[in-house]
Amino acid sequence: MKPYPKKTLGIYSLTCCEGCQFEILKDYDDFSQLLKYYDVRNFRLGQEENLPGPFDVSLVEGTPESKEEYTLLREIRKTSAIVIVIGSCAHLGGIQSERNSLPKKMTLAKDVVSIPEVINTDFIVPGCPISHKELFAFLMDIYWNKVPTLHDLAVCFECRQNENQCLLKEGKPCLGPITRGGCDSICVNGGEACYGCRGATDQADFAKMKEILKPIISDEDSTNMMTIYGDYECEWKRRTDEGK
Amino acid sequence: MKENSIPKIEGHATFYAHLKAGRIDKARIIGLDGERFVESIVVGRRYFEAPVITSRICGICPVIHNVTSTKAIEAACGIEVSKQTKELRKLMLCGQMIQSHSLHLYLLALPDFVGASSSFELQKTHPDLFQNAVTLKKYSDLIVQIVGGRAVHPVSNVPGGFKKIPEFSDLKKILNESDRIIEISQKTLALFASFDYPQIERKMIYSALCEDNDYAYYEGIIQTTSGNKFQAKDYHNYVYEELKPYNRAKFATLRGKEMMVGAMARYNLSRNKLNHTLAAYLKTLDISDKEFDNPFNNILAQAIELLHFVYESQRIINGLMRDGLKSEKMVEPKVFRAGVSACEAPRGTLFHSYSLDKDGYITKCDIVTPTVQNLASMETDMKLLAPIIKGMKPAERNALIEMLIRGYDPCITCATH
Structure with missing residues (x-):
């Protein structure tokens, strides 16, 4: 019909x-x-x-x-x-x-x-x-004249449902915690880290993410990682400025 | 003659041909895609990020960029991968070839031959053919999905090996499909062998990867029909790139001479190494064993390769299942230096070259795509159409020129990167 x-x-x-x-x-x-x-x-x-x-x-x-x-x-x-x-x-x-x-x-x-x-x-x-x-x-x-909505949970949510081993816990870098899910954590399922292609969730805590990455990779590498698809650090700055 | 943006090709391009006194004296392919400067973007990044980024050069052939880039980085890091990794990559490349060739054959090229304006119209007028395209695409997606973790922009293959090995049961799933796929590919080949291709002939230099015993696509040395033989690492001495003012993509030549790469070049150079069952089948279709000289035959060569790579995928899976899949440790880099690699992409030889500094950061990157190597010969071939299009109406002329360009299966997003 x-x-x-x-x-x-x-x-x-x-x-x-x-x-x-x-x-x-x-x-x-x-x-x-x-x-x-x-x-x-x-x-x-x-x-x-x-x-x-x-x-x-x-x-x-x-x-x-x-x-x-x-x-x-x-x-x-x-x-x-x-x-x-x-x-x-x-x-x-x-x-x-x-x-x-x-x-x-x-x-x-x-x-x-x-x-x-x-x-x-x-x-x-x-x-x-x-x-x-x-x-x-x-x-x-x-x-059907409905307003579509995006998944607003981090990739980690689906990643745990998929029973993947947490890369961060293994001491490997991953941007899952700040990245918007909805992708069924497809990269981590395939063994690769999340590089954040879907952008940040609304609640993304960039400072915490940096802190988690600190013992794992150098500052330069974490900046590199966070700028592959778009600039997480710019987004972080923008959100901080808006928050003021 | 001009056209806004040629429909049904990968990327945006237009052509310009100047018809004067029955001759085309000027022919140009003009790329409309913007430059993304991928080669500069990877500079300053760690070596393992290169395959992630360079696979995004192209949405239709991400697998080949991923594999070629991985191989080049491995050469730069002194990494030797296991036989299993090689076989898995080859399987993924079979998926890539089937994916790209079936898409081009059915959805981009076929409408020209059966008089449909689009692939959607094909669905109405020739539902059975359309269904073939869907089935082939699904099979190839299944391969890349299972081996690479995702059908577009695969994730599992990285420098040093596979982060995740496919399940035995998943490989079985591909194998179960393959007999049906062989049947469809045979029908596809018979169909494309039955078409009347516009007749133009010319002498051209063909260039492709070659191996002694196999139909090369993963490794080998580059050979040309003009007698050159060279290793991938020496490509700078043979493949010259130049910029033309009207095109954002570069034009590459074989030391100043036009060349053609792709399915037809591979067929011309390695046709005696095709799968034996396929070779017998070709005889029943009356496809002669001679070198192809008509650029439109690139389409037929793709149909031949389609079947070949389906057989090849079956062979690899049988081998993997016989030897058993082992979970392997990733091979770590030994040194950081410069590395080059070449693979056969659906459209021809693809080169990736990287230089790394002592900490594994990329300092230089150069990528030469197949379409770049084909642009010059494409322009020359357009001129050959002059006698055929002389009496035609403008719309028909444009359609034929478009058909020629489409036959080359150009990928403008790759060429511009």
Whole structure:
């Protein structure tokens, strides 16, 4: 039963690895279910005919680099009722945001900015890459006019449910305690540390995290670790400033 | 002729071709993706962070970046990994090849041949073909998921070995699927062998990793059809990169000469080392044993490789199950110096090169992607289309040029990184 007509959807990609778009196409059975509720009007990776907006919902991945991408981004905002940013690049700046701390002479390029710094956005689906299940659940909530919400517990919550050995207890670095869960602790399940691709939880205690990491790795290494997908230390400073 | 952004390729690119008196005198591929300066980002970081970051260069081929980067870091750290680690990585790369080739064949290339405008339309007009794509994709995702821990941007493979060894029962799960997948891949190959490809022929230098007895993709030395042979660590002396003002991606040449890498290059150089069952099957399809010279045949070469790598994945799993999976200790670095490695990505030879300082921090990084090595020959091949497109309407012309570019399976996000 479908009381509402299909909503229109645009899927856009700015500069990035396009892994999130592939994640959308990952499970075609799931994707074709989504097509029952959404009419995909713009998706350059998957189709030849791509229409301009207005759309009910637009998904954007990546960070804007060129002038054209900035223009496109503003255009997307103007023509979409709801803008959802997907993936670490769009959400936090992603791996390329580390470029901002390089000497300017080396790159001659402008700073990388995340999408919420350029336009007003409505929702964020975090992760590098996103989980298509989480995104589709988001889109279904929107279809049924519900407000989607993000998991706001740390990665550690799911990690313990998955019965993983705690890396920090083993004396190995991990950013699980301050990072937003919802990823099913997929990296730690695979033996790797959490590098914080989903950004900080609302209650993240950065000072405590630094303290825990201190006996494990050097200050330089913990800074490196906390700046892979976006700058945790900037976020920490921003939150402290706001708190004042 | 110009096009806004070529649909159905990885990354954003456009082309420009100037048609004058029946000849194309100017042909350009213009990348539209912004630069992310990945090579500079990893500088100043610890050696083990390189594979995490460089796998994010590309969302369609993260596995190959992850493995090549890991191998280069291992070369720089004097790490020798076990046979089991090598086999697991090869299995993961089989998954990568099947993933990338099936996606390109069915969803990006096939619509051109059956007259569908998109993969979604294909779902309506050719549901059986579409289902093949879904099944192949699922199989490859399963492999990468089980061996690497996640289908996009795998996590388990790091310098020194695998942080987590797959379960025996999970490998069995892949093996149970593989007979059905072989059948689908055979059908896929038969389908792509039945198409009429636009006919253009040219002489080109092909370059790929080669081994004496195997169809190389994980290790080997680089050989070219022009007679060059070199080790990965000497790539600077052979593969020259240059910048062109109109493209953010670099153009690479083999000492100034255009070359082609990828499925067709591998087929041309190592076709006598393909799986025997596959070789017999090729004969029944009337695919000649000659070198491919038509760039459109890259698509056919991918279909051949698809089947080859499904057989290969089956072979590796059988071997792993026979020898038993052991949980191994990670190999720790012995020294920190410079290291280079090359692997065959779905689109061709990929080079990663790192220099480390005495504490294991990265001081230099250089990555040469396959698409970068193909851009120059892509532009030349566009010019060859001139006689065919002479009488065509502009829309048809654009479609054919796009089809040629798509046939190369370029990855602009990789090329720009």
